[in-house]
Amino acid sequence: AQSVTQLDSQVPVFEEAPVELRCNYSSSVSVYLFWYVQYPNQGLQLLLKYLSGSTLVKGINGFEAEFNKSQTSFHLRKPSVHISDTAEYFCAVSPLSGNTPLVFGKGTRLSVIA
Amino acid sequence: ETGVTQTPRHLVMGMTNKKSLKCEQHLGHNAMYWYKQSAKKPLELMFVYNFKEQTENNSVPSRFSPECPNSSHLFLHLHTLQPEDSALYLCASLPGGGEGTEAFFGQGTRLTVV
Numbered sequence: 001a002q003s004v005t006q007l008d009s010q011v012p013v014f015e016e017a018p019v020e021l022r023c024n025y026s027s028s029v030s031v032y033l034f035w036y037v038q039y040p041n042q043g044l045q046l047l048l049k050y051l052s053g054s055t056l057v058k059g060i061n062g063f064e065a066e067f068n069k070s071q072t073s074f075h076l077r078k079p080s081v082h083i084s085d086t087a088e089y090f091c092a093v094s095p096l097s098g099n100t101p102l103v104f105g106k107g108t109r110l111s112v113i114a
Numbered sequence: 115e116t117g118v119t120q121t122p123r124h125l126v127m128g129m130t131n132k133k134s135l136k137c138e139q140h141l142g143h144n145a146m147y148w149y150k151q152s153a154k155k156p157l158e159l160m161f162v163y164n165f166k167e168q169t170e171n172n173s174v175p176s177r178f179s180p181e182c183p184n185s186s187h188l189f190l191h192l193h194t195l196q197p198e199d200s201a202l203y204l205c206a207s208l209p210g211g212g213e214g215t216e217a218f219f220g221q222g223t224r225l226t227v228v
Contacts, residue, residue, distance in 0.1 A: 009154075034216055043116065043204055043219035090157070101147055101170070102217055104157040 002027040002093045004105035012111045013081055021076040021108045023065075023091030031093040033074040034102065035065055038088040047089070050074065061085065086112045117141045120205050120220035128228055129195060135223045137188040137205030144209065146188040147217065148180060151202040163188060195227045 003026045013019045025031065032051050036044040048059025055067040065076045074091060088109050092102040118139045127133050137146065148160040162170035163182040177199075179191040188205055202224050206217040 036219075041221075041224070043118070043120075043221045044206075044217075045116065045219070046216045049216055101159050101162055106154075106156045 002031060002095060002103045004091050004093055004103055006089075006091055006105035006108050008108050009106065010109045010111065012113055014113050015083055016080045018079050019077065019081050019085075019110065021089050021091075021110065023074045023076065023105060025072050025074065025091070025093045027072075027093060027095065030096045032096065033065075033067060034092040034094070035059065035063070035074070035076050036090045036092060036104075037061075038090065038107075040087075044090060047076070081110070081112050083112050083114060085110060116218045116220065118205060118207050118218050118220040120203075120223050122223060123221065124224045124226075126226045126228060127192065127195065129197070131195075132191070132193040134192065135190040135203055135205075135225075137190075137207075137220055139186055139207040139218070139220075141207060141218060142209075143207040143218070144185050145207060146182060146185075147206045147208075148188065148190055149204040149206060151204055151222070153201075157204070161190075192225075195225075197227050200225055200227045 005024045007022045034049045035047040037047050038044045047063050048057045050057045050067045058064045063078050088107045090107045091105040094102050121136045145164045147162050150158045160174045161180040166182050177194050181189040202222045204222045205220040208217050209215050
């Protein structure tokens with residue numbers, strides 16, 4: 001079974017400052033990794049995903065994430081945030097084999113302060 | 115716009131009512147899921163359908179009844195719900211098999227049980 005831990009439930013940050021949202025996972029098998037964003041009253045939208053290859057993955061809206069297998073982490077970063085980045089961010093994993101749905105973390109609320 | 119449409123967007127129902135949530139996708143996907151999103155809790159996977167067959171039911175109470183008449187449509191029938199069932203219900207679809215591919219989410223139905 002897989003599990004995902006997002007250590008920070010809320011992250012306030014000033015506009016134009018950098019941000020890192022942390023994600024750690026646990027799995028006995030290799031996994032695919034995802035970050036989703038949820039704006040108020042909306043569904044989830046894919047930001048980026050890691051399937052294989054380069055451990056640094058670039059996504060939409062200037063976000064990127066780095067897969068670290070030894071630390072079982074997939075932290076999300078952005079060098080300079082905007083007010084419009086205020087949203088809930090979810091990390092998720094899916095095993096490479098089998099037909100198992102995504103397992104999500106509890107989410108991190110990013111609040112960008114003007 | 116993700117290609118997954120949920121209706122209604124908002125629903126208020128009494129505990130003795132019967133209502134249905136609808137999810138529709140025309141992405142050619144073969145897997146469809148229902149998730150429940152409650153405040154301060156992780157996304158809870160409720161039901162999984164692959165090629166119209168239910169392949170997962172995560173111990174969901176029988177007052178929730180899913181139906182998948184074809185690969186493009188997914189319903190969640192509700193009856194005699196409880197106030198704690200109030201939540202955002204999200205539908206997601208994936209290409210067949212779901213391995214390594216991201217889920218496409220609808221905007222959700224905000225359900226309030228009174």
